[in-house]
Amino acid sequence: MAEKILLQFDVDSHASSFDAIVAIDAGVDRLLQYDSVEPSGVESLVHGAMFTRGGDELKSTAIFVGGNDVNQAEELFGAVQKAFFGPVRVSVMLDASGCNTTAAAAVASITKHMPLEGATCAVLGGTGPVGRRVAHLLTRQGAHVIVTSRSLKRAESACHDIAVGIGASDSRSSNLEAAAPESDEAKMEMLGRVDAIVACGAAGVELLSAEELGSLKKIRVAIDLNAVPPAGIGGVEAFDKAKRLRDGDDDSPIVYGPIGVGGLKMRTHKAAIAKLFENNDVVLDANEIYDLTIEQMG
Numbered sequence: 001m002a003e004k005i006l007l008q009f010d011v012d013s014h015a016s017s018f019d020a021i022v023a024i025d026a027g028v029d030r031l032l033q034y035d036s037v038e039p040s041g042v043e044s045l046v047h048g049a050m051f052t053r054g055g056d057e058l059k060s061t062a063i064f065v066g067g068n069d070v071n072q073a074e075e076l077f078g079a080v081q082k083a084f085f086g087p088v089r090v091s092v093m094l095d096a097s098g099c100n101t102t103a104a105a106a107v108a109s110i111t112k113h114m115p116l117e118g119a120t121c122a123v124l125g126g127t128g129p130v131g132r133r134v135a136h137l138l139t140r141q142g143a144h145v146i147v148t149s150r151s152l153k154r155a156e157s158a159c160h161d162i163a164v165g166i167g168a169s170d171s172r173s174s175n176l177e178a179a180a181p182e183s184d185e186a187k188m189e190m191l192g193r194v195d196a197i198v199a200c201g202a203a204g205v206e207l208l209s210a211e212e213l214g215s216l217k218k219i220r221v222a223i224d225l226n227a228v229p230p231a232g233i234g235g236v237e238a239f240d241k242a243k244r245l246r247d248g249d250d251d252s253p254i255v256y257g258p259i260g261v262g263g264l265k266m267r268t269h270k271a272a273i274a275k276l277f278e279n280n281d282v283v284l285d286a287n288e289i290y291d292l293t294i295e296q297m298g
Helices: 017-025 043-051 055-060 070-082 096-111 129-140 152-166 184-191 210-215 258-276 286-296
Strands: 005-010 030-034 061-066 091-094 120-124 144-148 176-179 196-199 221-224 254-256
Touching: 005 017, 005 043, 017 030, 017 061, 017 258, 043 061, 055 061, 061 070, 061 096, 061 258, 070 091, 070 096, 091 096, 091 258, 096 129, 096 196, 096 221, 096 258, 096 286, 120 129, 129 144, 129 152, 129 196, 129 286, 144 152, 152 176, 184 210, 258 286
Parallel strands: 005 030, 005 061, 061 091, 120 144, 120 196, 144 176, 196 221, 221 254
Antiparallel strands: none
């Protein structure tokens, strides 16, 4: 059996050490790292991966696309796939800055406690790369999703892009609502309608206080993905995992912090890397990675 070779294409000036370590822990035999990779220059790298092996050995080569600039990584991910020739190709995965595995783990965690079909969910700070993917995955599962931002224009743009990603013919794409509450009162009125909240805002910005969370009567699950103090949702600790907001109160919401979600995210990341080597035509983006996450939960 040929050695498993993973080419790590990173848009940053230094390829991610985090992604490299996860790849090795996932069973990769050889890791080839490339930094500052641009879409215009990736074709020769892809062809080098495609044309050095043939037949069944082709599945033992794969590509991982990463980096902190998710928009650039998405362009690179598309350029990689355009460089393939029909069946002559290798498997490829996108998880820039953990956008797909983090979003998938957050949404999958909600499903442990409530059905998403017909639920109303709010994605706070929903216009960033992780927030958009959380909203996409929630909508894909049948939830009505409120995407929030400080700018209504950005929230509307994010909803449009998510709807396009889901597919204009999919009726679920209409289950997206843009919001930019201009006051705490407007914010709390909006959140009074929701069953679950995922906070995906900028690092170190509190989007919902502990008092505000505690006052919400309908909320069942709250997840904060911000690992930099202060928390995105007050009262939620980094290590919280399926914990009641108020100990002993079974009516209080179940909460997760970023590290509480992190265990499932890491299992998914490793499983996704392993999946790349099952065939030579695997493509792993948000939807496929979410499906893998559900498998990891058993």
